[in-house]
Amino acid sequence: MEYTVQKLGRLAGVSSRTLRYYDEIGILKPARINSSGYRIYGKKEVDRLQQILFYRELGVDLNCIKEIVTSPTFDAGSALREHHQKLLEKRKQLDMLIANVEKTMAWQEGRIEMKDQEKFEGFKRQLVEENEKKYGKEVREKYGDETVDRSNRKMMNMSQEEYDETMRLAEEITDVLAEAVRTGDPAGELAQKAAALHKQWLMFYWDDYSPEAHAGLAQMYVDDERFTAYYDKKQPGAAKFLRDAIHIYTGIQK
Amino acid sequence: MEYTVQKLGRLAGVSSRTLRYYDEIGILKPARINSSGYRIYGKKEVDRLQQILFYRELGVDLNCIKEIVTSPTFDAGSALREHHQKLLEKRKQLDMLIANVEKTMAWQEGRIEMKDQEKFEGFKRQLVEENEKKYGKEVREKYGDETVDRSNRKMMNMSQEEYDETMRLAEEITDVLAEAVRTGDPAGELAQKAAALHKQWLMFYWDDYSPEAHAGLAQMYVDDERFTAYYDKKQPGAAKFLRDAIHIYTGIQK
DNA sequence: TATTGACCTTTACGTTACGTAAAGGTGTAG
DNA sequence: CTACACCTTTACGTAACGTAAAGGTCAATA
Numbered sequence A, B: 001m002e003y004t005v006q007k008l009g010r011l012a013g014v015s016s017r018t019l020r021y022y023d024e025i026g027i028l029k030p031a032r033i034n035s036s037g038y039r040i041y042g043k044k045e046v047d048r049l050q051q052i053l054f055y056r057e058l059g060v061d062l063n064c065i066k067e068i069v070t071s072p073t074f075d076a077g078s079a080l081r082e083h084h085q086k087l088l089e090k091r092k093q094l095d096m097l098i099a100n101v102e103k104t105m106a107w108q109e110g111r112i113e114m115k116d117q118e119k120f121e122g123f124k125r126q127l128v129e130e131n132e133k134k135y136g137k138e139v140r141e142k143y144g145d146e147t148v149d150r151s152n153r154k155m156m157n158m159s160q161e162e163y164d165e166t167m168r169l170a171e172e173i174t175d176v177l178a179e180a181v182r183t184g185d186p187a188g189e190l191a192q193k194a195a196a197l198h199k200q201w202l203m204f205y206w207d208d209y210s211p212e213a214h215a216g217l218a219q220m221y222v223d224d225e226r227f228t229a230y231y232d233k234k235q236p237g238a239a240k241f242l243r244d245a246i247h248i249y250t251g252i253q254k
Numbered sequence C: 001t002a003t004t005g006a007c008c009t010t011t012a013c014g015t016t017a018c019g020t021a022a023a024g025g026t027g028t029a030g
Numbered sequence D: 001c002t003a004c005a006c007c008t009t010t011a012c013g014t015a016a017c018g019t020a021a022a023g024g025t026c027a028a029t030a
Helices: A005-012 A016-024 A043-057 A062-070 A076-108 A125-156 A160-183 A189-203 A211-223 A225-232 A238-250 B005-012 B016-024 B043-057 B062-070 B076-108 B116-120 B125-156 B160-183 B189-203 B211-223 B225-232 B238-250
Strands: none
Touching (some): A005 A016, A043 B076, A043 B116, A076 B043, A076 B076, A189 A238, A211 A238, B043 B062, B043 B076, B076 B116, B160 B189, B189 B211, B211 B238
16 A cells, blocks of 8 residues: 555556656655655545545646645535536536537538638637536526527527627727716616617527516626626726616616 | 738638748748738638648647648548547547546545546546547457457456556566577477566466467467567567467467 | 827747756666 | 766756747827
8 A cells, every 4th residue: 555656656547757756846745755855645645645536537727736635625515516517517517518619520521511600619718617617507507508598599599790790899999988988877868879789689599589688687797706897997987887778778777 | 811910820720920820831822822912811711720630630730730730641521530439439439537526526425446447537537538549449359349449448347456466577578588498499498488477477467368378379479570679678589489488488479 | 280199010038837858866687 | 996877956848838028010089
């Protein structure tokens, strides 16, 4: 049950250099040093290395791993449950990639059409997975899985032109919104134009628009600091302002 | 259908720096440079980027990717089929990791036993996956799926002590073999000792030893350059010598 | 027309997680 | 007593970008 660097390395499938490096940065210290200065690892270290490798597999950098595993509140059990969750997500993403390859093969054989954006499905953690990760939970909680799935489906089926149009609209919204904020009047013409544009944009993603849901989303822009940050980036206070404008536009207060 | 660095980056989920870097190392050149010196990418570049990202996802380093995609014999179709194959393998490995987490959770709750080596299943590309990849196909062809599966199963169920013993035996084989090679006599005492040790080692993996299979494996050590390289590393000619010794030991020529 | 501000450019140094080589001590088998 | 496979530390190298600096481009706005 005692291992030297190379033996533990062979066991875990990492190099001895890696283990020395992990010792150096304080992420995995050997149980003891023998009389000749050799690093000797025991049972506890084996388990710790396993944890480290799980995190590494998930792309966590060693600095973060260090903070996690050296934390006094570190709980191996909950960490494992988290690993499990993340690995399942990763498999989902892998499945998307596989679907992508199959689709691309069909496209190459001329059997189907394929838009540029579709060619990167599964790669784009930030647009699909990351987006889902960041906002997905809350959005799913507030609007239900069905709405979100439908929205994603709709986006997948958008043509390049439609997609470009949503991008253009999103830009126009922030532009008009920034200008409207400077008028200071959420009931004014510019503010109402921004709200209308926002509705148009939204209708690309929702196939059943309702003023209630629109007003609810506007409120979320304020409640959720990540949305707030997005809109406030160009103009501080823009998120709140947009909410007010939409509440007036829809005639609904949340 | 024309993209600047940032637009293509957003489309594919990579940074603009990445695209400039890919230009720099000659892996993905823009379709043209406009009058202001901007990089402009077109349809062909989109497809090529997709191919690059597939390779990247599979852990191929950019140098290799460059050689692959710039090769005049590069065929996108067969590349895609290869991607598909590799991605399926990756998913298999991911499933092993997930199984590992589940097992570890059960172990933590005291519901099952778990050996140290089991804790790294799914990580060890080189021992299980890599091994299977390198030798698996040929071995499965020559000995059948059943033998290989049984062998893997047997290895999985080995105790730590048994596992250590196989390691020790493997070392002893190469040692004795190297010495035997220097005698030059495959029928000599040392050579026959090496063959006997090799049988012992083999019996840890096969549960029904037969001289025929043993002789066949010995022949494969010579036929397959990767096995040859392993045995010849310590002593040139060791693989051939071992085959001869085993053929004498078993009394069977292949 | 001048000024933002978000784009783009090149140059260049920084970073992560090790690989690899050098120079030297250790331990055991022949 | 010599080989040889281990171990050690020190230190420089590397891949694939990230990031910052210094500056040109372009469309919209004051």
